[in-house]
Amino acid sequence: MAIWIPWRILTWRQRGGDIAREIAIAILFGWSLIVVALTLFPLQIIFYDWHARFNLIPFASILQLMRDAPLTVAFENIVGNLVLFIPLGFLLPMLFKQLRRLGAVLWRMALVSVVIEAVQLITGVRAVDVDDVILNVAGAAIGFSVFLLLARLWGRSRRATRLLDRIGADPDREPLLLPMVPILLTTAIAVPVMVSTLVSATLTDGPNGIIADATSIFPGSSIAARADEDRFVFLILRNEDVGESGIVSYEKVLAGRFTRGFWGEPVSTEGSWYSTGVTDFNDTQDETITGYAYGSNEADATRLIVRSQAFTTEFELPDTVLFVVGFTYVPDPESFALDGFMFQFLDESGNDVTSSFVS
Structure with missing residues (x-):
């Protein structure tokens, strides 16, 4: 937040902006924080298990959950992964006009999901599972469908159509690269903290370890x-x-x-x-x-x-x-x-x- 808010203020002053679009961007940012919190934290920098479990067989984990897991556990894992990306599938085409095609949204959401799984593999925070990617992409597709439905309903109103046009932008750069400045700044601040945590929370092989x-x-x-x-x-x-x-x-x-x-x-x-x-x-x-x-x-x-x-x-x-x-x-x-x-x-x-x- 300490980086995001000044960055948005600076962007507003340099390029101007629209309050409706800024609200949508803030919602997207807030939900992105929720996604990161649920998928990557607590960040186990103390890698108790480098050999994290992973599944590369499509639908294997989903079927196993439905067959063997308690109903609440199956619901949490399957529906949770679906719901997690529904807001992203809805907000991205609303904010970026070039993402108002299903394929344009889905490959980007698949990429984001794969990056999350890769980080989980490195840190061992959670199991790495291709079914998570499948469910995330399916959730994004649901969110995109909701956007299309609302866009058609809003199309009957000139005011709603103008609002949707104000919120949407058509930037020259790849939409996923637009928030790279705050992401890189946050990373530059977070990495030393993570390294310090790693060193302080693990032991050397010696008299003082x-x-x-x-x-x-x-x-x-x-x-x-x-x-x-x-x-x-x-x-x-x-x-x-x-x-x-x-x-x-x-x-x-x-x-x-x-x-x-x-x-x-x-x-x-x-x-x-x-x-x-x-x-x-x-x-x-x-x-x-x-x-x-x-x-x-x-x-x-x-x-x-x-x-x-x-x-x-x-x-x-x-x-x-x-x-x-x-x-x-x-x-x-x-x-x-x-x-x-x-x-x-x-x-x-x-x-x-x-x-x-x-x-």
């Missing part, structure tokens, strides 16, 4: 073991005074920048035991699955074998009591089940000492 964050979760502890696997870091912390340990995970979201994932409750470090888990993954995509195992090794195990029907990997365990390992599972993520894995501990002589561990 993930290590400081992890030790703040378990006060009085220090790093006892670490595993780096795929985009994840697993840290085991140990508090010598109380004989407890805990796990914290971090996900790399940008080069050298991490966000905290999960952390476990402190457990005793005595005896031999192990615990397993898996990080969040997207089962609608060909996304690798990162599993982990951690625990206390007082049985002098030197190797850990992780095995399933279609997967086997082996780890050398450290000399320390506490350990953590991460493993990436690729085959058939849709049928993934952690309880289908076997964890086998071997000592230096190759003897199976798994029975010494409590899981």
